[in-house]
Amino acid sequence: MDALTSRLWPITIAFCGAPLLWLLLDIGLSRLGSNPIQAMHIYLGDWSLRFLCITLAITPLQTMTQWRGMTDYRQLFGLTAFFYATLHLLGYLSADHAWVWPIIGLDLWQSSYLWFGLLAYLILLLLAVTSPKAAKKRLGKTWKKLHRYIYLAAAAAILHYFWQLKGNLAEPLFYLLVLGMLLGFRGLVWLKNRRFGLTAPSKPHAADPDRAD
Numbered sequence: 001m002d003a004l005t006s007r008l009w010p011i012t013i014a015f016c017g018a019p020l021l022w023l024l025l026d027i028g029l030s031r032l033g034s035n036p037i038q039a040m041h042i043y044l045g046d047w048s049l050r051f052l053c054i055t056l057a058i059t060p061l062q063t064m065t066q067w068r069g070m071t072d073y074r075q076l077f078g079l080t081a082f083f084y085a086t087l088h089l090l091g092y093l094s095a096d097h098a099w100v101w102p103i104i105g106l107d108l109w110q111s112s113y114l115w116f117g118l119l120a121y122l123i124l125l126l127l128a129v130t131s132p133k134a135a136k137k138r139l140g141k142t143w144k145k146l147h148r149y150i151y152l153a154a155a156a157a158i159l160h161y162f163w164q165l166k167g168n169l170a171e172p173l174f175y176l177l178v179l180g181m182l183l184g185f186r187g188l189v190w191l192k193n194r195r196f197g198l199t200a201p202s203k204p205h206a207a208d209p210d211r212a213d
């Protein structure tokens with residue numbers, strides 16, 4: 001970890017934990033409105049999606065700034081997205097359905113938007129379990145391929161968001177635009193590298209083995 005990365009580390013951890021502290025404050029001060037369970041649920045879903053987008057933005061930022069230290073942040077932001085998604089899921093299972101599995105099963109059967117949420121969650125779970133350095137070492141090249149599924153998780157989460165909304169689609173459309181831009185950027189870098197690879201002998205990427213381009 002370089003000096004700048006370790007200096008920014010505490011601020012980044014505080015940033016990742018701030019939404020949870022804010023939520024606890026809201027609960028403590030009874031500021032969640034007339035339907036606190038729903039408000040909490042929406043809040044946690046929103047923050048999970050935001051951290052997912054932040055995680056996806058790290059590689060493009062790294063490409064633009066050439067700052068290799070960002071890799072550590074990518075893992076932290078990804079795990080934070082998974083953490084908020086877990087709280088969101090636990091809220092659904094406990095507060096919404098009191099762990100009554102037949103009702104949960106029926107709800108899953110009837111509400112297709114939940115399938116996309118579940119798909120996004122299962123992908124994040126897989127990525128979280130394989131995120132430690134030891135798993136990365138053991139999986140080798142498969143690790144990189146596996147972790148590209150984060151784009152599928154983000155797309156499924158956005159679909160999950162779209163599908164359950166009854167009114168204003170502006171916010172999920174905004175996330176869709178962000179995801180499209182991030183994917184577009186990765187596509188352009190991939191094309192550029194491919195063209196470069198056709199005209200010059202291939203040069204391995206510098207220090208970062210995680211690069212997924």
Ligand code: HEM
Nearest residue numbers: 038042045046048049085089092114117118120121157161
């Ligand atoms: C990575 C996984 C997930 C992400 C990122 C995510 C994100 C979101 C977002 C952004 C919303 C809309 C919040 C808003 O209206 O502003 C939402 C709503 C919802 N999600 Fe998820 N979700 C995920 C997984 C799940 C799972 C696994 C379940 C349950 C099986 C679930 C159940 C729900 C429900 C019931 C709502 C509607 C909340 C309401 O309006 O009462 N989500 N989710």
